[in-house]
Amino acid sequence: MRARVFVTLKPGVLDPQGKAIGHALNSLGFKSVGDVRQGKVIDLELAETDREKASASLRDMCEKLLANTVIEKYDIELRS
Amino acid sequence: MRARVFVTLKPGVLDPQGKAIGHALNSLGFKSVGDVRQGKVIDLELAETDREKASASLRDMCEKLLANTVIEKYDIELRS
Amino acid sequence: MKCAVIVFPASNCDRDAHDAIMHVTGTPPQMVWHGDSEVPDVDLIVLPGGFSYGDYLRCGAMAAHSRIMTDIRRKAGEGVAVLGICNGFQILTEAGLLPGTLMRNAGLKFVCRPVELVVDESQSLFTRNYSRGERVTFPVAHGEGNYFASDDVLDRLEAEGRVAFRYAEGENPNGSARNIAGILNEKRNVLGLMPHPERACDPLLGSVSGRAMFQSLLEKLS
Amino acid sequence: MIPNNIAAHGLSADEYARIQQLLGRDPNLVELGIFSVMWSEHCSYKSTRAHLRRLPVTGPQVIQGPGENAGVVDIGDGDVVVFKMESHNHPSFIEPYQGAATGVGGIMRDVFTMGARPVAMMNALRFGAPDHEKTRHLVSGVVAGIGGYGNCMGVPTVGGEVNFHSAYNGNILVNAMCVGLARRDRIFKSAAKGIGNPVVYVGSKTGRDGIHGATMASAEFSEDSEEKRPTVQVGDPFTEKLLLEACLELMSTDAIIAIQDMGAAGLTSSSAEMAGKGGTGIDLDLDRVPQRENDMTAYEMMLSESQERMLMVLKPGREGVAETIFRKWELDFAVIGKTTGTGRMIVRHKGAVVADIPVNALSDEAPVYQRPFTAKSSPARTPVEIDPGRDIAESLLKLLACPDLCSRRWIWEQYDYSVMTDSVQPPGGDAAVVRVHGTNKALAITTDVTPRYCRADPFEGAKQAVAEAWRNLTAVGASPLAVTDNLNFGNPERPETMGEIVRCIDGIAEACRALSFPVVSGNCSLYNETGGEPILPTPAIGGVGLMDDVAREASIGFKRNGDVLILIGEARGELGQSLYLREIESREDGPPPRVDLAVEKRNGDFVRALIRSGRTNTVHDLSDGGLLIAIAEMAIAGGLGAMLDLPDRAAPFLFGEDQARYVIAAAPDAAETVLSDAAAHGVPAIRIGKCDGDRLIITGRLSIPVARMRSAHESWLPSFMAGDPASRAGLAAS
């Protein structure tokens, strides 16, 4: 099974990089760009066929390692 | 309109981060984890209502700034 | 004073920490491999700077799960002194031994330069040889030293006198909240800081203001 | 073999015929690939080899000259310094971050392969004109890449050089130098000796990274999907750091017979070179090579340039010791073959022999060319006409802020220059000073070349590059030891370019010989040209010197009010090819300054003796921008002004780039001795003022606050770089 995990900053946590990207886009002439936030996406191959088990295990991975829950939240997407 | 841009390494390009994450997950006991690849996700607010135009503009942003097309590819997702 | 320096994969200030401790205290610390299950019986554990696990995913995130960390957590709980410098600080926050986290520098670039710090708290194992308000110069060298915590946590750190070092006004190299450069845990036996005291122990290198930290520890822990 | 395919592999018809003759048959595709990389300019030095023989490479201090992974020089007490410089120009233009990062990784491997721990990195960079559309993007990516790799390795990057010129618009130069320390009796080499010894692969897995561009065009790959395309090499400094520690750990045992990093042309060149040098044959079994991708072909594996890999020949029976160490560091380890007595390189894949080539056909039989060249004659030494009415203060401030003279702080603050706690002189001075850990000795390191001089007069220009490196080492108090060079030029098949190569090599040879400054390692990077426009000839010189007592070092910053300023060396007012001409008069012409090597040596030896005797610890050599710029830099570095009393106040005197000169500052009583000593040694020396206050003053002509000079000097690069969206958005390090 393949899975995709999104790790993004919690709302309210300042994202200097996202802000910098927004500025850069504006100065490149993309005037319609407003707020920008940057996060991570992690694609994993799992030797697991049970969706429930895969989900649970991914949540566990996020809590333990993939996200820093002081500032980040995560979302899990199972694929195929 | 809100948009999400995924920037990920092209297949075949070495992903040292992904490799290290996979390794770390394995040694944390997540034995079912195989290949891992890490990418970026960029969420943008756009003051644009036309989906076509938004898409074109996002592609342009990716080519010009958001992705390093020598080693990365991008995918665009329009939301709402 | 018995001391251990932990070596993680791609620690790179382990030797510098070793030498500074040796230089100031006269006793060489033991170098302890991250894969070991136990730290020997010591008075001070140092988590050195570097790029443990390449700083991949998040700085310090993978090292925080090293085998040795279980014992470090236990010993810290028992009151053994723990000093995390730079990457060591990042590891301590990732391991939950210190609150908050270190985000990417506000300037988005790695920054290496000597910076002026103000000692904000001299009541600790680590800082008792400094006086409060004293200015010291330590080099920084990091890409992710921008200290972040919620306002409550920051208020509490300040109220409890747990901000050990701040960047002097106008010197903040990374955008860190309230100019915080180093903090103590609640029991005040764990210190994490981004600047490098071990690079400030030799007059040839421009500053010796790091020595007082190792001297404080030596006097208190011997 | 299809003619197209031969051309796509960069081989000429004659070369192909020679291959057929050496093999006694047509090569197959794998063999063609192997020949193409081994006979490439990069690996075989076919255009330069005949000329490089003219360089002086020996001396009592030299332990290993050119020919191994890096040069080795004795620094006493059983210690040796190991160093080399290498280019990663083309990859850095394509992908600046990864190109520069893997350049750093590659040169570090060259040094630790020899058994040395890297202790310092330098980088010599050339970019296009500041207003060229790609320049900012390339600067931010290259600098981030160098920092990204070097910082993670924990090796301080302590200096370098940067120039901007439109001749580099389409071909930037990224030359990285690594300096390491080893024990004299623990040096490792690459000659595979003995028969039946295991050949071991360690480090990262092999992928389709950076496979020779020819693969794109060759038949076998024409219908490949996007997935199978060769890719840009991505560096993994984390793995390299583990590889470094693991290799040094293994080197402390006696398991290794030979070791060679896998650099350009990876497995092919490392195995062929080890066997070639050892006079053995080598058998490789590609099925045992750790692979990152599925279904890799033999061709791909032999040509892959995946980073962070090493090949070793071990003593039989020591595989276990080695494997334990590499597993501890969580690195791949595989026995992939053995040395043989056949003198052939035999490669097997999936049970079949896919290549069978006499080893000497790849090395000894590689082509060497005497390419035709036209050597430029030296330009006439007619006086350079300038506008005498210009305001000095304005010229000074303009020069201090110009791209080639302004402060490089924006760059070096992105490099961890203080890790390892031995960087006694960080970037910003004439040479970096790095203490030999745990001793009172120190190394001085510099990189130099002035390409505009080399374009005008390749011979004088190359002499100047060596002289400037030697002078920079001298200016901190070091005895110059030896040189590594990085010869960056355009297309050698053009006689004018070949002429530049030949004359530059002659100039280096002459200067190195005169200064007893032998060349112990180096690298050539040719074909740096786009659309028929070659780069400026850029023979970068990396110099290393030794100080016996690190406490006796000199630095450029003014230190005390009242110190007397003395100009050492003769001022002729040479403005040809000067920055003054270029920046103030908008002209790049005239002859470059003359280099009199005997005078250079005499003046330098005198200055070094002054530093060692403690008469001065404030010294700056004169180079780009001349006397007034040097004094301004000294004032800015020390935060202290000066009151000047000069015999001449015209631009040629103030901004001329005459060689063999220094400005020193000494306490008043020491200054008297300096002047009389100089007279006794026949060294021109005149008093030119004193350190004083917070302004630079030439009574009646000039009075500028040091703070004003500092802001002019410090602001250009940061404000220039602020114009790069990717840099501002922090995306350089993607």
Ligand SMILES: Nc1ncnc2c1ncn2[C@@H]1O[C@H](COP(=O)(O)OP(=O)(O)O)[C@@H](O)[C@H]1O
């Ligand atoms: N790319 C770079 N990386 C680090 N330091 C650099 C770089 N370029 C220049 N520097 C430093 O800036 C200072 C001035 O450089 P330069 O003008 O080339 O010196 P010099 O004229 O003495 O050779 C030196 O200390 C040099 O090491």
Ligand SMILES: [Mg+2]
């Ligand atoms: Mg100089």
